[in-house]
Amino acid sequence: MFKKREIESTENKQSTENNLENKSDKKTIICFETCFNGDIVSDTDILIDGKYIGNILCKENTVIVTRTGIVTGSILAKKSIIDGKIYGPC
DSSP states (O other): OOOOOOOOOOHHHHHHHHHHHHHOSOEEEEOTTOEEESOEEOSSEEEESSEEESOEEEEEEEEEEOTTOEEESOEEEEEEEESSEEESOO
């Protein structure tokens, strides 16, 4: 469903990509220059490159907010990797 997109070759983004690929090929992605508003409950990893407004519940997997990612809301996840901006509890 989603095509793999090229990620800038910075060290953080490369390790982010590797982290997601090692777990499974299923993931939820909010791409750069995309704004999403609403709550997410997911059984897969979540990668946020764009802007997200709402709460994220991902108890068994990882939420990754890249350098270009902005989250306004709460994140509840097994593991969070934050390189962007979070406005709310994490």
